[in-house]
């Protein structure tokens with residue numbers, strides 16, 4: 001995703017403590033056949049063992065620590081991909097890799113829902129530093145965790161996903177995605193936004209949305225605001241953003257910024273992957289105390305679930 005964006009794209013601006021209306025008034029426009037949209041899908045279905053585009057290099061072991069709950073980090077695990085053996089974990093297997101369902105131990109899927117610390121100097125830190133992670137006084141890297149987990153893609157295949165989330169909500173995310181996985185809930189892709197980096201958080205978020213990528217952490221202020229997005233704390237996630245766009249109704253007619261969402265402004269179509277209150281993702285995130293951006297009023301951020309920090 002190295003191309004220069006001619007249009008400053010809009011992503012997900014949900015934030016704390018500021019008027020969403022003010023954001024919408026200052027920042028929204030509607031596409032009219034601009035040249036840079038319609039990139040989706042940029043990659044075809046991958047087959048088992050293949051890695052989709054945007055997959056980062058495999059994480060070397062040693063610089064990261066395993067999830068204590070059954071996760072193993074031996075590099076030999078990677079060699080099992082494509083064989084008939086059950087995988088012991090997702091260690092060593094690159095995000096984007098499609099895994100044959102026969103290799104998943106459905107009797108004990110906990111071992112596939114893994115997390116790692118991120119520490120200055122390790123390979124995870126190097127990957128996000130200066131991109132989704134910016135040096136700041138509010139969100140130390142020690143407050144973030146790296147997650148790797150399986151999800152079903154839009155072709156019904158099991159695919160490896162990754163997220164960076166806040167440490168104190170990592171268990172929520174792991175539990176939620178375990179429930180969604182067992183229900184075969186489909187997510188097109190789940191890569192760190194760093195895979196789409198184009199120089200700043202807002203445009204990178206836009207590029208990730210254009211690829212219908214699901215992501216959580218990105219240290220950035222909400223547009224037209226000095227307030228940080230909940231994404232900056234790793235406490236928010238955007239799910240299948242193409243089918244679940246950010247739409248403003250502030251002017252009386254819907255306005256949105258991503259052309260790939262043109263068919264998803266009407267929320268009553270019954271199309272696959274459209275999040276409504278009947279959707280399993282909605283129900284699962286709310287069960288774990290998250291709020292949904294699709295209920296914000298004149299601004300509806302249908303892709304967005306957040307768990308704000310509780311204030312006394």
Ligand SMILES: [Zn+2]
Nearest residue numbers: 012237238304
């Ligand atoms: Zn969001």
